[in-house]
Amino acid sequence: MSRKRVHLAAHFPGVNNTTVWTDPRSGSQIDFASFVHLAKTAERGKLDFFFLAEGLRLREIKGRVHDLDVVGRPESLTVLSALAAVTDRLGLAATVNTTFNEPYELARRLSTLDHLSGGRAGWNVVTTSDAFTGANFRRGGYLDRADRYERAAEFVRLSRKLWDSWRPDAVAADPTTGTFVRPGAVGHVEHRGAHFSVEGRFTLPRGPQGHPVVIQAGESDEGREFAAAHADVIFSPHGGLEEGKRFYADVKRRLARYGRAPHQLKIMPAATFALGDTAEEAAENAAVIRRRQVGPQTAIAFLEQVWGRDLSGLDPEGPLPDIEPDLSEGVSQGRVPIKDRAAVAAKWRALAEEKGLSIRELVIEVTGRQTFVGTPEGVARQIDAYVQADAADGFVLVPHLTPGGLDEFVDRVVPLLQERRVFRADYTGATLRDHLELT
Amino acid sequence: MTVHLAVALDGAGWHPAAWRETGPDVFSARHWAGLVTEAERGLLDFVTIEDALGLQSTLPDGPDERTDQVRGRFDAVLLAARLAPLTSRIGLVPTATTTHTEPFHVAIGIATLDHVSGGRAGWRAQISARAAEARHFGRRRFPPIDPHAPDPSAEPHVRDLFAEAADAVEVARRLWDSWEDDAEIRDVATGRFVDRDKLHYADFAGRFFSVKGPSITPRPPQGQPVVTALAHARLPYEFAAGSADVVYVTPHSDEQARAVVEEIRALSGDLKIFADLLVFLGPDAARRKARLDELDGAELASDAAIFTGTVRELADVLLEWRRAGIQGFRLRPGALPHDLEQITRGLTAELRGRGAFRHAYEAATLRGLLGLPRPASRYAEVS
The missing domain is CATH 3.20.20.30 (Luciferase-like domain)
Structure with missing residues (x-):
């Protein structure tokens, strides 16, 4: 094969x-x-x-x-x-x-x-x-939230109806006969769904794909x-x-x-x-990139997302805070929220203690290394x-x-x-x- | 006195039978690339690209089932972006509606066009009052347009659409300003990519929508791309005066040109006034137009004055209107590429011979070509 x-x-x-x-x-x-x-x-x-x-x-x-x-x-x-x-x-x-x-x-x-x-x-x-x-x-x-995939599916189905609404041979553009679009080749789309209600003609011929x-x-x-x-x-x-x-x-x-x-x-x-050039050099490059990806301020910002608190006073090269996470509300908007922050905090603490990691080292450790x-x-x-x-x-x-x-x-x-x-x-x-x- | 020159690109030209002269493939990038590079060769200020969220039609509202005219059109902002890397000096002014689109998307789309073109973007802001187009979205219902109404722009729902258009332009300008020019600092010591004191909420809340901001797109090279609008009556004049940098008007004589200029100047001292003319050019212009009329089965009708004649005769008209206060012209070529080439090769030379048109591009941005200053961000603190 x-x-x-x-x-x-x-x-x-x-x-x-x-x-x-x-x-x-x-x-x-x-x-x-x-x-x-x-x-x-x-x-x-x-x-x-x-x-x-x-x-x-x-x-x-x-x-x-x-x-x-x-x-x-x-x-x-x-x-x-x-x-x-x-x-x-x-x-x-x-x-x-x-x-x-x-x-x-x-x-x-x-x-x-x-x-x-x-x-x-x-x-x-x-x-x-x-x-x-x-x-x-x-x-x-x-x-x-429950409607998300339903809306996406309806959106895609409707888009495909629109993309399909001109027959593949719809555009004749033949100056000798004077026919630009073939009669009946630009279809009328009518869609009634839970999320969209659309009817009319699309403005473009079927695309190359x-x-x-x-x-x-x-x-x-x-x-x-x-x-x-x-x-x-x-x-x-x-x-x-x-x-x-x-x-x-x-x-x-x-x-x-x-x-x-x-x-x-x-x-x-x-x-x-x-x-x-060598496996060792690659590993070294990877580590340098990781340290740059997780700068001192970024390390604190990661911790704040889990702890739900202002931790800007902490030393990123120092140990994790003793204070417990505030689980009432998140500090971050516009990104995927972290689930079960209490458990994440406990896990991070255990890992930092076990390996003796600073805040920044911990964040480097727990956020994805290179594939x-x-x-x-x-x-x-x-x-x-x-x-x-x-x-x-x-x-x-x-x-x-x-x-x-x-x-x-x-x-x-x-x-x-x-x-x-x-x-x-x-x-x-x-x-x-x-x-x-x-x- | 010099004039500004723009051309309005649409399909195979503005005569509905124009496509039958040369049979261009209006759905190919090559067609549009040829037109815009020709316009740039002629040192024109900018091209506009027509658009609508519905199929072309001879009826005021809804499809007409005609098969003998060009039907179908690209999204104009994306088409303009496709043309940007093929040109380096000419302004690119796509049409985008204010009625069904999200103002945020239009603002970042035009800002991005400005980035990819190095400061050559404009926007022709247009309302859509057609019930058929509203049905493509299914969010609003519009009454059918009465073709016999003396001034369609005065109908109550149209009045609202203009108010909404003014809000959409206001939001776009706030979003363009929402990043100060020097917001990106890349300060390694403090780990900060931007100075967030230089990013601002637009915080717009109006009758039709609200937009928080800031923009996701850094400030465009021109600060604010050039906003333009076509206007035929009092209400759109007011919209243009309040929201646009350039207005396109449609006088049919130099007296009318004078009257329109007077009316608009009472509303705004610094709006650039362009007149639209639909042109057939060359020694055989009248014959060419007559032949196209015959093919189409009707005499061409237009909101703009229709000119047939030589480039010398057209230059006479333009300079007469220039004396009436019209600062530039948006010419609608009757048939492409013929009438465009007459403009870029003939008309420009004729005007240049009379000291009325540029010999070379004198600026790298559209604002620069139009003599419009680059605005400071409204949020920037004057130091």
Whole structure:
């Protein structure tokens, strides 16, 4: 049996502490040149797609904008559309929220991107229900938590109705007969659902991909079911090899229920990496990056999120506080809340005592280390092994530096994956669907 | 006296039968890339891109089932972004509605266009009063538009849409200002990426929506991208005077031009006034237009004055209107690319010969080309 192909995407470094802005090589997070650099690097490496995450309100801690990580980002689809002009094959995907958008408008924007990129658009469907972000929108954040996946599913179904509403041959544009659109080829869409009530005609012909690639992120049972029913790609949380294999088997098994084949849903966990000429050097580089990701102030901020208190007086290089966590309310807004803070605090205390860790060392220890650490050969081998073991179909690479954080991976790891014949030597198709082997 | 020149891009041109002349693929990026690079070659100030959240129609509201005219259109903000890397000096002014869109999304979309274009973004803010478009969203119901109403903009629900549009522009400007220019500090010693005293809540609460802020997007290169609006009557003039930097008006004679300028100047001293003209250019312009009218089965009708003639004759008209106080022109080419090339190669040379148009781009931003100062953030403390 032939070896499975590895799929790779590139995540533009985002607004969390994975992104190291204190490094002297760190460039602008907003200049278009940074996006161009990373996208062109990804395309040079023949990656499947480039990805932008979303955050529609600046994160806050203790009632003020969180200022320790990168702050600020562009509107994703606008940047992707501009990147379509400077790339030829690279898929262009972004997270776009279904709570704060309307299907007609978003389906139209995604179709526009698909047309203008020659079939390279991808959409990571998320649905939030937080009033904090909702304060920036007409709609507010009133969505009931239980309705989230229902709304997402209805949003995707309706979007696909709109994308399908022009017959594939609708545009004749024949000057000799004077027929621009074929009679009856622009269909009337009528949708009445729990969340949306939409009727009329769509404004765009079917895009090059038919439907832009739909991505889903989330590990809950509902999330997996949603992905099995609707998504082309799932961003899974990265676990160990065994955990990854269980997740993979579970999600792929669900596809049959929807009449879908296993290859029609690609499983791509996020992955960070640190490289070195030797295993020791790579480990050293990884440790340096981790210390930069968890600066002294960031360490305290992490602790405050668990303790629910102002701990700014503590020495980050000193021991954990004796004071107990305040469980009444969280200090942080705009990010996923930490569940069961009392238990987390107890666990952290025990770990710090056992290993004799300072606050900063503890936070470095408990927040994710790099997924892949090693020589280029070692990392290529690990990636290949994960994919061949059915723990993933590939990875979304998350560099820690803007914009050059992917350069070394593309220059040193990609050629080794190509040598192993598990990664494309060049693009063989034009669309993102082609790259992902979805058709 | 010099004039500003813009062109309004839409489909295959503004004559509904224009697509039958050259049969362009209006759904290809190449079509639009060719047009905008031609406009930049002609040193024009900016291009606008038409848009609406519904299909084109000859009816005032709802689809008309016609199959012989261009139907279908890209999202204009994304199209403008797609064109930004292909150009370096010309302004890009997409249409985005204020009625069904989220003001926050429009604000960050236009701010991002300004970032990707290096300070060349504008926004043509437009309301949508059509009941058919409201049904695409299913959130609001609008009464059908009465085609015989003497002034559709005076209808009560339209009045509200303009009030909402003014709020949407206000929110956008506050969001653009919500990051001071020097908010990003990257202070390694204190671990702070931004100075949060330089990030501000927009705290807008109005009749139609409220928006907290700050923007998620750092301040655009122009500070505030250029806001523009098309206006035909008193209420939209007031909207433009209160909210826009540039207004497009539609006089049909130099007397009308003078009257419109007078009316608007009473509302605003510094709004830039552009006149729209739908143009067929060249020695055979009248014949070309007549042929297209025949293909379409009707004589072309437009809100803007329709001009047919040579670029020399058009230059006469523009300079006459310039003397009436019109500062620039948004020309709507009858058929693309022919009438655009007449503008970029013929009209610009003719005007230049009369000392009325630039020889080279004199600024790197759209504000710079229009002579508009870069505004300081309203939240910045004057030191």
